[in-house]
Amino acid sequence: xxxxxxxxxxxxxxxxxxxxxxxxxxxxxxxxxxxxxxxxxxxxxxxxxxxxxxxxxxxxxxxxxxxxxxxxxxxxxxxxxxxxxxxxxxxxxxxxxxxxxxxxxxxxxxxxxxxxxxxxxxxxxxxxxxxxxxxxxxxxxxxxxxxxxxxxxxxxxxxxxxxxxxxxxxxxxxxxxxxxxxxxxxxxxxxxxxxxxxxxxxxxxxxxxxxxxxxxxxxxxxxxxxxxxxxxxxxxxxxxxxxxxxxxxxxxxxxxxxxx
Amino acid sequence: xxxxxxxxxxxxxxxxxxxxxxxxxxxxxxxxxxxxxxxxxxxxxxxxxxxxxxxxxxxxxxxxxxxxxxxxxxxxxxxxxxxxxxxxxxxxxxxxxxxxxxxxxxxxxxxxxxxxxxxxxxxxxxxxxxxxxxxxxxxxxxxxxxxxxxxxxxxxxxxxxxxxxxxxxxxxxxxxxxxxxxxxxxxxxxxxxxxxxxxxxxxxxxxxxxxxxxxxxxxxxxxxxxxxxxxxxxxxxxxxxxxxxxxxxxxxxxxxxxxxxxxxxxxxxxxxx
Numbered sequence: 393x394x395x396x397x398x399x400x401x402x403x404x405x406x407x408x409x410x411x412x413x414x415x416x417x418x419x420x421x422x423x424x425x426x427x428x429x430x431x432x433x434x435x436x437x438x439x440x441x442x443x444x445x446x447x448x449x450x451x452x453x454x455x456x457x458x459x460x461x462x463x464x465x466x467x468x469x470x471x472x473x474x475x476x477x478x479x480x481x482x483x484x485x486x487x488x489x490x491x492x493x494x495x496x497x498x499x500x501x502x503x504x505x506x507x508x509x510x511x512x513x514x515x516x517x518x519x520x521x522x523x524x525x526x527x528x529x530x531x532x533x534x535x536x537x538x539x540x541x542x543x544x545x546x547x548x549x550x551x552x553x554x555x556x557x558x559x560x561x562x563x564x565x566x567x568x569x570x571x572x573x574x575x576x577x578x579x580x581x582x583x584x585x586x587x588x589x590x591x592x593x594x595x596x597x598x599x600x601x602x603x604x605x606x607x608x609x610x611x612x613x614x615x616x617x618x619x620x621x622x623x624x625x626x627x628x629x630x631x632x633x634x635x636x637x638x639x640x641x642x643x644x645x646x647x648x649x650x651x652x
Numbered sequence: 653x654x655x656x657x658x659x660x661x662x663x664x665x666x667x668x669x670x671x672x673x674x675x676x677x678x679x680x681x682x683x684x685x686x687x688x689x690x691x692x693x694x695x696x697x698x699x700x701x702x703x704x705x706x707x708x709x710x711x712x713x714x715x716x717x718x719x720x721x722x723x724x725x726x727x728x729x730x731x732x733x734x735x736x737x738x739x740x741x742x743x744x745x746x747x748x749x750x751x752x753x754x755x756x757x758x759x760x761x762x763x764x765x766x767x768x769x770x771x772x773x774x775x776x777x778x779x780x781x782x783x784x785x786x787x788x789x790x791x792x793x794x795x796x797x798x799x800x801x802x803x804x805x806x807x808x809x810x811x812x813x814x815x816x817x818x819x820x821x822x823x824x825x826x827x828x829x830x831x832x833x834x835x836x837x838x839x840x841x842x843x844x845x846x847x848x849x850x851x852x853x854x855x856x857x858x859x860x861x862x863x864x865x866x867x868x869x870x871x872x873x874x875x876x877x878x879x880x881x882x883x884x885x886x887x888x889x890x891x892x893x894x895x896x897x898x899x900x901x902x903x904x905x906x907x908x909x910x911x912x913x914x915x916x917x918x919x920x921x922x923x924x925x
Contacts (some may be wrong), residue, residue, distance in 0.1 A: 466826050472820055475818060480872070481692065482873060482874040487874065491813075491817065491825070497809055500807045
């Protein structure tokens with residue numbers, strides 16, 4: 393079954409057509425990257441998929457369900473682009489992870505000891521052991537992302553959606569983060585959709601890539617996206633793509649530099 | 653009996669003082685809960701807007717000869733939802749919408765008060781608070797409304813915390829964001845109108861902002877912040893009423909002065925920790 397399927401999706405925001413005739417499908421268990429220049433409608437597409445933005449025409453199906461049904465079925469794990477949380481907002485890393493359980497618990501019920509223990513376990517799995525009681529707003533960008541992933545995972549979602557998750561994380565942190573996602577995809581049989589402006593990084597980790605600039609220019613295997621015609625259509629000019637591989641010399645150097 | 657403290661015993665023997673204390677305590681506890689979210693959601697200007705709009709509602713009550721507390725409740729709830737609707741539609745920025753409703757409702761109030769043939773002393777009670785002169789009927793309305801709404805807010809507190817943290821995330825995870833926000837807005841409008849009895853329209857913002865702001869300085873945990881905010885509001889209301897009685901001061905102003913003092917102590921404590 394397809395995890396995501398959009399049919400002739402058109403989205404208009406404030407009278408401006410942002411997405412035009414998007415037909416996209418993603419098999420369950422796959423990792424898809426969505427790339428495109430700024431203002432190409434990447435975030436809008438994600439928001440249409442999770443039902444925050446209603447399409448002008450066309451439809452979105454998530455595991456055969458409407459987005460609202462998928463929301464209430466706890467299908468989504470979502471990481472928005474930026475989380476402007478004030479430094480002193482009273483929510484610890486552990487509290488934020490537990491927020492992921494609230495909808496399932498329903499009103500008038502609070503997380504039990506079992507849920508709190510599970511939240512702690514998932515934080516440890518994300519490499520955040522010992523930081524449970526830190527205020528979320530006090531954590532670094534990379535740590536906040538890990539807590540947010542933990543929050544998304546505690547509900548056992550089937551579809552993880554990430555909007556520019558590498559913003560505010562250094563190069564080494566980004567590589568680690570993509571590895572983490574790749575590991576989660578296999579371990580939890582997750583379907584993942586990730587928006588990024590970093591074409592090179594994305595192509596090294598994803599199973600499929602969608603190149604978006606109002607219309608869908610390309611959808612398929614990552615290597616096909618590096619075709620010059622696709623890039624030209626997408627960005628309006630020829631550009632060099634920096635490929636990231638598992639053996640990244642610069643990263644190794646940076647990593648060893650960090651250790652010293 | 654020791655004459656030094658006999659006045660304190662006196663206070664609790666008067667029926668009007670018992671009523672003022674009990675109502676004041678309930679209003680303070682409720683404001684303490686709401687205050688946390690007003691501070692975290694940064695909607696204190698909406699709070700001032702609604703409280704000034706309540707003046708329009710009060711004047712309608714005077715003109716029609718109905719209990720002004722009731723007309724102010726209805727009017728303020730309508731204004732609160734009106735502001736929210738206009739700003740969520742994206743036609744106007746929220747602070748612009750508040751500014752318009754705020755001043756036009758005050759104008760309605762001023763015109764209607766001018767029209768009422770009899771000069772009404774009660775008006776000052778609404779502007780500056782009149783907890784010592786609260787009637788049995790108003791005390792009963794305030795008590796039931798605050799008890800009911802406190803329970804409701806406590807029951808949806810974890811959802812409110814999540815929505816305040818990030819509304820979009822809460823929505824995608826399946827929280828009924830619109831319902832919870834509407835309940836909060838309703839509770840906030842009601843807290844403001846009944847709180848007017850305690851400190852008056854002019855000073856109600858203090859009761860809505862200072863308990864939560866002081867509590868945030870004292871603790872980093874959310875639920876402790878709620879408890880601290882309630883205790884601060886409760887202490888200020890009770891001690892404010894006692895001090896104002898003892899030294900013959902205006903109760904509304906005294907309560908807010910106690911609140912302000914707690915805030916500055918908390919601020920000092922935080923910056924020197």
